[in-house]
Amino acid sequence: MAKKYNVAILGATGMVGKEMLKVLEETDFPVAKLLPLASSRTAGSTVIFKGEEYKVELAQPESFEGIDIGLFSAGASISEKFAPEAVKRGVVVIDNTSFFRMDPNVPLVVPEVNPHALKNHKGIIANPNCSTAQMVVVLKPIHDRYRIKRIVVSTYQSVSGWGKEAVDELIEQTKAYVEGKPIEVKVLPKQILFNVIPQIDSFLETGYTKEEMKMVNETKKIMEDNSIAVTATTVRVPVFIGHSEAVNIETEKPVDIDEVRQILSNAPGVKVMDDPQNKIYPTALDCVGINDTFVGRIRKDISVPSGIDLWIVSDNLRKGAATNAVQIAQEMIKQELL
Numbered sequence: 001m002a003k004k005y006n007v008a009i010l011g012a013t014g015m016v017g018k019e020m021l022k023v024l025e026e027t028d029f030p031v032a033k034l035l036p037l038a039s040s041r042t043a044g045s046t047v048i049f050k051g052e053e054y055k056v057e058l059a060q061p062e063s064f065e066g067i068d069i070g071l072f073s074a075g076a077s078i079s080e081k082f083a084p085e086a087v088k089r090g091v092v093v094i095d096n097t098s099f100f101r102m103d104p105n106v107p108l109v110v111p112e113v114n115p116h117a118l119k120n121h122k123g124i125i126a127n128p129n130c131s132t133a134q135m136v137v138v139l140k141p142i143h144d145r146y147r148i149k150r151i152v153v154s155t156y157q158s159v160s161g162w163g164k165e166a167v168d169e170l171i172e173q174t175k176a177y178v179e180g181k182p183i184e185v186k187v188l189p190k191q192i193l194f195n196v197i198p199q200i201d202s203f204l205e206t207g208y209t210k211e212e213m214k215m216v217n218e219t220k221k222i223m224e225d226n227s228i229a230v231t232a233t234t235v236r237v238p239v240f241i242g243h244s245e246a247v248n249i250e251t252e253k254p255v256d257i258d259e260v261r262q263i264l265s266n267a268p269g270v271k272v273m274d275d276p277q278n279k280i281y282p283t284a285l286d287c288v289g290i291n292d293t294f295v296g297r298i299r300k301d302i303s304v305p306s307g308i309d310l311w312i313v314s315d316n317l318r319k320g321a322a323t324n325a326v327q328i329a330q331e332m333i334k335q336e337l338l
């Protein structure tokens, strides 16, 4: 009989945690015991998995006794506190937060791109930032064929990328507008309703935000190539789910756009939607609840000898978080690392 695993979800009541439950169920992941964990705010509430109710427990170090896999998505400081406790108890932690991503001892993995990195794990595997995961899935096969020299990316990121409080904020601002009441700003830096905010996370002295530098550094780590130049502008838009990205790349070898389309059509985890004359290109609404990453508007950049413009869209709670985490666990089982 195939082995089954005891799985704890830390942050089970959050946007990512709830999506993890769905992905585990949809993929029929071999779960023996499921343990949903959260803070004292929601401990005692229930979540549904495969039609059954599971009581959410308060996360404590002892919660991880007897657990095989910990899917963590409760924030960086919570992972900092609980991941070592879980690892001490023999748990393999797949962490969605930013805390361990750039640690040289922690593999940062997108299974379609660098599955081999998993074998070096020491108990913790990091899941990349949502915007990075969807971008590298599309860029890796292009890099393998043409060698990417430089990436310029601008993102259009949904509010669910900032968690359930930001989703509630867009709902509340919409209601307030319809009811003619004053619009309150509580979680995001400015009003998000009818607006576009060029700030995700806090600013650094360089003028970049932390989110932008996550895209720069994580892309190089996952693609295992520090020579790729990356610059990013990350922007919040009033969309509930789905991050979109305008990506411009310059390549070393001359590109053939038909071949690029062909390469992407065969790339794992990628769906090409590219017939703009017939309004076929991906939008955020097209990707909700889907594990794949969509790419369209594929065209030769007319401003450089060899470059490509692309429009990349994915469900940030799926490939950007829950799907990638579950795929890491599946890949570890395949490689007999679990």
Ligand SMILES: NC(=O)c1ccc[n+]([C@@H]2O[C@H](COP(=O)([O-])OP(=O)(O)OC[C@H]3O[C@@H](n4cnc5c(N)ncnc54)[C@H](OP(=O)(O)O)[C@@H]3O)[C@@H](O)[C@H]2O)c1
Binding pocket: 010, 011, 012, 013, 014, 015, 016, 017, 037, 038, 039, 040, 041, 042, 043, 059, 072, 073, 074, 075, 076, 078, 096, 097, 098, 128, 129, 130, 160, 161, 162, 163, 164, 165, 316, 317, 320, 321
């Ligand atoms: N949203 C995305 O697209 C995305 C993508 C990639 C990575 N991530 C990362 O995943 C993490 C969670 O994101 P999210 O969007 O799911 O946030 P969220 O909707 O705000 O949910 C946060 C979760 O963490 C739990 N939590 C908070 N403090 C806790 C504590 N002290 N002890 C135990 N559990 C605690 C919350 O439990 P309560 O309900 O009890 O408060 C909730 O289950 C973040 O680090 C984020 O950066 C998010």
